[in-house]
Amino acid sequence: MEKKKLSLIAFSGDYDKLTAVFTLATGAAAVGYEVNIFFTFWGLDAIKQKRGRAFIGSNWLTKLFGFMMGGLSVTPNSRFNFLGIGPKIFRYLMRKNNVATLEELVEAAGALGVNMYACEMAMHVLGIKKSDFIHEVQDVLGVATFLNISEGGQTLFI
Amino acid sequence: MTHTLDITKEHCPMTFVKTKLKLAQIAEGDILEVLLAEGEPLENVPRSATEQGFNVLSIEHVEGTTHKVTIQK
Numbered sequence: 001m002e003k004k005k006l007s008l009i010a011f012s013g014d015y016d017k018l019t020a021v022f023t024l025a026t027g028a029a030a031v032g033y034e035v036n037i038f039f040t041f042w043g044l045d046a047i048k049q050k051r052g053r054a055f056i057g058s059n060w061l062t063k064l065f066g067f068m069m070g071g072l073s074v075t076p077n078s079r080f081n082f083l084g085i086g087p088k089i090f091r092y093l094m095r096k097n098n099v100a101t102l103e104e105l106v107e108a109a110g111a112l113g114v115n116m117y118a119c120e121m122a123m124h125v126l127g128i129k130k131s132d133f134i135h136e137v138q139d140v141l142g143v144a145t146f147l148n149i150s151e152g153g154q155t156l157f158i
Numbered sequence: 159m160t161h162t163l164d165i166t167k168e169h170c171p172m173t174f175v176k177t178k179l180k181l182a183q184i185a186e187g188d189i190l191e192v193l194l195a196e197g198e199p200l201e202n203v204p205r206s207a208t209e210q211g212f213n214v215l216s217i218e219h220v221e222g223t224t225h226k227v228t229i230q231k
Contacts, residue, residue, distance in 0.1 A: 027171030030178040031206035100172045108175045 005034045005153025007146070012158055013042030013069065014078040015087040015102060021046075021158050022105035029112035034153070037109075038146045039137075040119035044126065045069050046106070047116060047133045058127030065126060072102065110136040117141045117149075160189040165199060166224055173199040174206060181212060184231055192227045193220065200225050 006028040010021045021037065029035045039047050048056065051071035057063035077086035094101050100108070109116070116137045118130065123140060130140055141149075163180045165173045177192055184190060194203055204214045204227050213230040220226050 023171050026175050030171060030174035031202070032210040097169070098167050099169045100175075105171075108172070108179075111179055112175065 002152070003034045004028075004032065005036070005150070007036040007038065007150035007153055007155045009146075009155065009157040010037050010039045010043035010046060011041055012078070013045040013075055015075040015090065016077050016079075017158050018043070018046050018072075018075060019090075019102050019105065022102060022109055023100075024156070025114045026100075026105050026108045026112055029109065029114050034115070035109075035112075036115045036117065036146075036149050038117050038119060038141065038150075040122045041126075042069065044118060044122060044128060044133075045075055046072050047118065047137050048072070048128075049132060049134055056128055056132050062125075062127030066128070069126075072106065075102075110134075115149075117146065159185065160191060162191045162193070164193045165203075166193050166195050168199075170198060173203060177203055177207070178210075181207070181210075181229065181231055186231055188231050189215070190229045190231065192229065193224055194227060196223045196225060200227075203227055204229075 008021050008025060025035045025037055048071040051073040053067050053070040053074055055063040056066035076084060080086040091101050118133060118137050118140050120140045120142050161184050163176060165176050168176060173194065180190060192203060194200055204217055207229050208214050215228040215230055218226045
């Protein structure tokens with residue numbers, strides 16, 4: 001039997017939406033699915049090596065953008081962000097209730113062999129290099145390759 | 159060899175994640191006893207283990223809402 005497949009397009013850089021991406025990815029991988037995540041635009045924040053704010057970019061404008069976007073630890077909530085306090089409250093509530101935080105889910109995704117890909121075009125626009133990402137990001141892709149990889153499975157855009 | 163894993167306090171998706179990672183660690187032929195809560199983990203951990211080609215030897219009620227699923231790799 002062919003392996004079941006789930007492909008996710010991680011467009012959002014919001015803490016809560018990325019939590020949904022990594023919850024689905026790790027859950028599916030753990031029950032035997034092949035899982036692919038294609039990170040694009042704001043979603044690229046989730047896979048940066050530098051999880052705080054850093055001047056990542058190819059010129060002053062993209063570096064400023066990179067600093068404002070930040071990495072995984074400074075991703076904002078889509079609602080109830082309260083100037084960055086919202087995600088901290090969520091992390092607290094999740095730990096208190098023994099639910100995995102976003103950082104733990106990202107680590108689990110790596111351990112489970114979830115395939116992570118970065119969008120070539122968005123990287124070019126934002127001046128981000130493959131070496132700026134965590135080593136789990138195996139390749140830099142375009143639409144055609146992603147469609148090829150995700151063919152025959154379920155695909156979600158988050 | 160028999161290994162044990164307690165996921166009674168875990169929630170989705172870590173119930174599956176921890177079981178899968180533990181099954182990946184142990185040797186072929188080894189036994190894994192998973193303690194889990196009823197509901198989603200009890201319904202789906204044995205099912206997904208079977209689907210992935212592992213052998214679910216038994217499912218026993220331990221106490222309260224806790225069950226023990228014995229899986230052979």
